[in-house]
Amino acid sequence: MIWVISGFLCLIAYLLGSIPTGYLAGRMLKGIDIREYGSGSTGATNVLRILGKTAAVLVLITDLGKAMLSMVIIKWFYMLAPTGLIALNWEPWLMIVAAITVIFGHSKSIFLNFTGGKSVATGLGVLFILNPLVAVVSLTSFLLILSFSKIVSLSSLIGVLVVNVLMIWLHQPLPYCIFAFIAGLYVIIRHSTNINRLLEGKEPKIGQKLQDSSRS
Known part of the structure; x- marks a missing residue:
């Protein structure tokens, strides 16, 4: 039964991640498919480029929120779970599996033929539940690099490295360290064209606009 419930919770996480906030913003605000503009991503950065600051902030907050909600659902489940199940200490592992699925859902949305964003915001939302300190420090590093470089992708990539260093330095649970590595590697792969x-x-x-016609 635990495997069935865990699978169901991870499915919920994936579906939450799949909510195409950037795409919906494009449709509702300008009647466009944002995937056909800019970088082709549905993330907040491309929304900022195409739809403006207000839309980008709303998309960013929503993408953070859907990831945080998926993690909170796991915690709620364990708060209500039988004592015997809690004793199995399955929660950290289920948390990271759900975390990976919500991130995957954002970038490979079932509602958009498995396209989407870069998963940076959803990854940050996960971190705010797993370890708020890591989330705040990595966000601070992102903002500092962004203030100097004005390049979102560079700031995101450095933020990924900061997360992995902090997870090890702060002696976080093994599942959390594994999550940081897998999610970080996935974000880097998603940024291959940016790199x-x-x-x-x-x-x-x-x-600024893209200097070439490639999308990522």
């Missing part, structure tokens, strides 16, 4: 543009000096800063 290429960074190396070529073509990655746009905030407010």
